[in-house]
Every structure is written in structure tokens, then in C-alpha cells.
Amino acid sequence: MATEWLTILGAAGFWTRRSGQQAASPRRSIEQLARDLRRLGPKLHAPPPGTSRVKVEAARYAYDRVLGEAATAVGVEHLLSVLPPGDDLDAERTRVESRLWLAGLRFEDAA
Numbered sequence: 001m002a003t004e005w006l007t008i009l010g011a012a013g014f015w016t017r018r019s020g021q022q023a024a025s026p027r028r029s030i031e032q033l034a035r036d037l038r039r040l041g042p043k044l045h046a047p048p049p050g051t052s053r054v055k056v057e058a059a060r061y062a063y064d065r066v067l068g069e070a071a072t073a074v075g076v077e078h079l080l081s082v083l084p085p086g087d088d089l090d091a092e093r094t095r096v097e098s099r100l101w102l103a104g105l106r107f108e109d110a111a
Contacts, residue, residue, distance in 0.1 A: 030105065033070040037107035040066060060085070064093060071096050074103045 043051075043059035068080040076099045083089040100107070 030070065030073055033066055033073060034105060034107040036066045037070065041107065067093065067096055070100060070105060074100065074105060076100060076103065
């Protein structure tokens with residue numbers, strides 16, 4: 001169990017350098033973020049019939065993570081990484097999507 005948590009924490013970027021600073025991750029372009037949101041959005045918002053709950057939750061996690069990255073890139077504050085799954089997170093996701101749309105980022109088209 002401890003090994004699983006160490007793997008999860010390491011993959012999520014929780015390890016810090018000896019100086020106490022978190023390792024800087026390379027920033028992706030806003031175009032790449034929009035492409036990822038276009039790819040992940042349908043998996044969350046309109047999953048194919050029969051999609052398991054686990055796959056939908058994985059899509060939600062991935063989508064929210066990229067959505068948060070895009071929000072940070074354009075200066076939109078968000079709570080996507082703080083709120084637990086539920087109505088509050090759904091409302092925050094909708095708010096952030098709207099703010100990004102108002103900022104000119106278009107990612108709703110899956111084509």
C-alpha cells in the first residue's frame with residue numbers, strides 16, 4: 001500500500017528538490033492544451049454507452065487537470081485541483097470553461 005502511494009505521489013509531482021522547491025515542469029503551449037481538452041472533453045461530457053464509471057472518473061481527472069493547466073496559463077484562478085468530485089467541482093469546471101471561452105480559448109469542438 002505504501003509503495004502505491006509513493007508511486008501516485010511521485011507521478012503527481014509532489015516530490016521536491018533538496019532545496020525545498022518543487023521541480024519546474026515544462027509549460028505546454030496553449031494550442032497543445034486546447035487540443036488535449038478537445039480530445040478529453042467528449043470522454044467526460046459524452047462518454048460512449050457502456051463506458052465504465054472508472055473510465056469516466058479517469059477522464060474527469062485528466063480533463064480537470066488539463067483544464068486547470070489552461071486556466072493557469074491564461075491567468076484564470078480555479079479550484080479544480082482542490083475540490084472533491086461532486087456538484088461543487090462540476091460548477092467550478094463549468095465556471096472555468098466559461099472563463100476560458102471568454103478569454104478566447106475555444107476547445108469545445110471535438111473535430
